[in-house]
Amino acid sequence: xxxxxPHPALSVxxxxxxIALNNASSSGHFILAFILAIGLPVLTQRFWPERPEKVKxxxxxxxxxxxxxxxxxxxxxxxxxxxxxxxxVKPAFVEVPxxxxxxxVGTLLASIVSLTPGTVSIDIDRSRWVLQVHAxxxxxxETLIKSIKTRYEKPLxxxxxx
Amino acid sequence: MSIWxxxxxxxxxxxxAGFTLLGSIGLARLPDFFMRVxxxxxTTTLGVGAMVMASAIYFTxxxxxxxxxxxxxxxxxxxxxxxxxxxxxKAALHIASRVGK
Numbered sequence: 001x002x003x004x005x006p007h008p009a010l011s012v013x014x015x016x017x018x019i020a021l022n023n024a025s026s027s028g029h030f031i032l033a034f035i036l037a038i039g040l041p042v043l044t045q046r047f048w049p050e051r052p053e054k055v056k057x058x059x060x061x062x063x064x065x066x067x068x069x070x071x072x073x074x075x076x077x078x079x080x081x082x083x084x085x086x087x088x089v090k091p092a093f094v095e096v097p098x099x100x101x102x103x104x105v106g107t108l109l110a111s112i113v114s115l116t117p118g119t120v121s122i123d124i125d126r127s128r129w130v131l132q133v134h135a136x137x138x139x140x141x142e143t144l145i146k147s148i149k150t151r152y153e154k155p156l157x158x159x160x161x162x
Numbered sequence: 163m164s165i166w167x168x169x170x171x172x173x174x175x176x177x178x179a180g181f182t183l184l185g186s187i188g189l190a191r192l193p194d195f196f197m198r199v200x201x202x203x204x205t206t207t208l209g210v211g212a213m214v215m216a217s218a219i220y221f222t223x224x225x226x227x228x229x230x231x232x233x234x235x236x237x238x239x240x241x242x243x244x245x246x247x248x249x250x251x252k253a254a255l256h257i258a259s260r261v262g263k
Binding site: 020025071072111114136 | 181184187188191192193194196197199200201203204207208211227228229230231233234237240241243244245247248251252255
């Protein structure tokens, strides 16, 4: 992009966050938000690694909805597990092989897996591109791996086309 | 503030408090470290999410103008919760592999 706006998406995010933090209370804050949105990305430009070029908006919104819905459903599932007999819970370490080799998208996938209850991602093994996941209750590891891959990884690959 | 808004806010606060309580129960009852990590990461997502929504609705209805702080708080929580879970579990794995479990 241009030198004035090295990271347009970041600028938009800073602008919106500043407005939200001040509850859009006065026009002065709009001007301040504008200055910050231009200034901060320029100042921090060297910290930012290469980012994915194109982002598809529609699948991104759909994925956001799926994740919110899954958080709701799976929270109820975990609640049942926690209140029920503990010795019936079967935790397991699961390794999910990844189809992409992008640190940024991998981080996003790991965060989504951590946020959806029942699974916490531990690490991405970058030598083999495997996402290590700890799951609270696993009946069948294959189904869990498959659901992570189809529900989250496939849309992420579509969004960032990688 | 209409009675329905009050119902909605109370419902959201109860849901939030309920899931936070469940997370704490999980923390107390689950037997090993990796299972216990699940408790707190879960409660931040749904428990805090519901309470924050209640707060946003309350201050939007009673205060002057839209209250948006809460949305930002939720976003920050959603970004940071997986990071702390990742660091905790990774550290635990290191210790476990050193001790030999």
